[in-house]
Amino acid sequence: MDLLDWHRGELSSRRLAILIKHLPRDSATIRDTDGEAAEWGVTDYLLAAVVDHLAAANWMFSVVNGDGESDPPEQPVPVPRPGDADEPNEGDEAVGGTTSADASQAVPSPSELARFFG
Template sequence: MDLLDWHRGRLSSRRLSVLIEHLPRDSSVNRALHGEAAEWSVTDHLLAAVVDHLAAANWLFTSVHSDDPPDPPDPVPRPGSAPSEEPEAEPDSPPASADLARFFGMG
């Protein structure tokens, strides 16, 4: 496709817009417009969420069943999210079993 066809009047602006909008995710235009976020698909975002949830579940289990609770897990870095300058407040103690039961609707 020759982009000069748009200038020559053989390619409408609407058609050019549709072609640009549906470029592949890894195209130079998408990388220029969206940066690193263009590299991540929906599947990548879902897998990162699964990893974060599993890490949180393992941390909760370990916190409840040990005398020395581990540090909370760090989330998988996502594209476009700058690391926060202030660290999140860490819990002073692991959650009580009554709090966990109430959270999961068992009490």
């Protein structure tokens, strides 16, 4: 498909819009517009919810059935979802014990990127 066909009048705007709307999830256009959320399907969200619920159930079981003398275990951290980094909450920890403030500092500088990609 040549996009110049739209410019030449051989491809209608409606047809072009339909082609763009139905691009596959792994296409460059969808990844650019939706970001990381483009990689997550319904199955991924459901699997993350199952993991979170199992971790919470195991945590509740260990708190209720603990001996009472030792400190209770820490609450489980939910699986990070796309877009979670965009909305940092105070006191929330990400996977690995780093806070969202630490994650924002881990972004490489342009010179580091240029050195990495050569």
